Amino acid sequence: MTVNAAPQPTKTRSIAAARARQAFWLLLPTLIAIALVAGYPLYRTIYFALFEANLTTPDQRTFIGLENFWFTTDDGIALGFLQDPKWWGAVKNTLQFTVVSVFLETVFGMIIALVVNSAFKGRGFLRTAMLVPWAIPTVVSAQMWAYLYNDSFGLVGRGLLGGVALLASSNELLGVEQRIWAMIAVDVWKTTSFMALLLLAGLQSLPGDMYEAADMDGASKWTQFWRLTLPLLRPALLVALVFRSLDALRVFDIMSVMLGNVSAARTSMTGYARQALIDNQLLGMGSAVSVAVFVIIMVIVVIYVTAFRVRFD
Amino acid sequence: MNLKSKSPALYYLQRAAFYLLVIVIGVYLLAPFFWAVLTSLRSPGDLFLTPTQFMAAQTTLSNYTEVFANPNFQRGLLQSLIVAVGSVAISLLLGAFSAYALGRFRFKGKAVVMYVILAVSVFPQIAVLSGLYTLINTFGLYNNPLGLITSYLIFTIPFTVWVLTSFVRDIPGELEEAALVDGASPLQTLFLVLFPVMMPALVTTGLLAFINAWNEYLFALTFTSTNRTVPVVIANYSGATQFDQPWGQIMAASIVVTVPLIILVLVFQRNIVSGLTAGAVKG
Secondary structure (H helix, E strand, O other): OOOOOOOOOOOHHHHHHHHHHHHHHHHHHHHHHHHHHHHHHHHHHHOOOEEEEEEEEEEEEEOOOOOOOOEEOOOOEEHHHHHHHHHHHHHHHHHHHHHHHHHHHHEEEEEEEEHHHOOOHHHHHHHHHHHHHOOHHHHHHHHHHHHHHOOOOOOHHHHHHOOOOOOOOOOOOOOHHHHHHHHHHHHHHHHHHHHHHHHHHHOOOOOOOHHHHHHHHHOOOHHHHHHHHHHHHHHHHHHHHHHHHHHHHOOOHHHHHHHHHHHHHHHHHHHHHHHHHHOOHHHHHHHHHHHHHHHHHHHHHHHHHHHOOOOOO | HHHHOOOHHHHHHHHHHHHHHHHHHHHHHHHHHHHHHHHHOOOOOHHHHHHHHHHOOOOOOOOHHHHHHHHHHHHHHHHOOOHHHHHHHHHHHHHHHHHHHHHHOOOOOOOHHHHHHHHHHHHHHHHHHHHHHHHHOOOOOOOOHHHHHHHHHHHHHHHHHHHHHHHHHOOOHHHHHHHHOOOOOHHHHHHHHHHHHHHHHHHHHHHHHHHHHHOOOOOHHHHHOOOHHHHHHHHHOOOOOOOOOOOHHHHHHHHHHHHHHHHHHHHHHHHHHHHHHHHHHOO
């Protein structure tokens, strides 16, 4: 975020001070709202993570330090969630979900953006069609795909897979690791067009005469893509990647709708945290897991922003 | 054009391959939605038919009549509307104030404020879930649309501030300077001079924030029991028995909550793409 680069005005100091004061008052409602709905709840989550308490009686809590994270009883029973293989399974599945789906979305999104960016009959139609999956609520697309995957009625489940119950928990043959691929397919379908929209906007801002020059020099389309388009598209691509990755890391809707909340706890970090907090009513434990999810996501943001020097302005 | 005269066969082969790709993309993007619409227009007994028979089967609106007669769904629509409109209205108002300050004023700490707002927009919702849950209970807002309206501000406010700021920055400064010279206060300038110019931006931003609020699932699932919004109703739509999923009705309900969004998105197509890129690409 660059500080506004307007030319230095020749205003007197008192006017500048008055403007600063007015800006403060204009910003105050937003800052109060953010403090109330984001800052204070986050503080409370971190605070509760250090206590043992039931969700229904948060006032009767005992301070236990970091025991929600790591604690072994005298009998050798591991109680901390960091000692729970299911937590690490959820982390692994979420990361796999994120990496694979964001990768596929980027590749497909790029293909679609390049196609729509070229001149052909029906371009307007395809451009409009791109907006459809994006506009569909995630829960709805999860239900649509759950139906497509259904082993007795679904086009994919009955037709392509020949009646494999991909989602049913009664199907012992399929573990969570296999089912995660079905979730990835849903996410890729739903968000590829978002990726394509952002990349298309980037493509349309590239200068056309650059390609004419490349054509004159005899560069093939393939070379032009790798040597001109991709490097110039890098800023748009990186920002899109950051936003998509963050969204994918927070995933919960798709798993919750398609597999139910119990399996969602094994496939998504958010699902694991929510199960501890809401289904098991463990305020302290649920908060501790939420803090861990928060830290993981923030670390990934920082890595992204520093490694790629993403600039948001 | 060169290729066309040099080697027409290769040219037409290339065009054919290109159009094949266009068709594949079109089918991929639209087929699942098309199939959902089709299923919503078929009776439950038709689900067992083969795809070709299924397409030819008789069209019926019975799924839609049953969905609209379902009290949970009716209530869900109302709740969703209240919650989405409420949170969007609040965020647009606060967002316009902030965008005006951030886009037009020079002051110390502006970069810090922008970073705080950006940081909140990448907050995972789960990080505030337990804190918000206890607060909502304390204030007696559990199962109350007010609780959802308030909690949705966590993602609608940063979004509106961010997108509106990039719009405000692009408004020519002369307008506002003229107002200031005439002695208008900042609020008068905002409401009487900038708001009319910002109208398209407000509509677009409001629409995008509305879609986000309308689609939200985690908070709605956690903070309500009977006053559920439509995503939660659709996620838990059940038939007579646990094993009897009423797919036709689920698809009909899905279409009902999706079609208004699709129509809005198609109507405001141009604005939406610029709003999305203002929100994401520019920052």
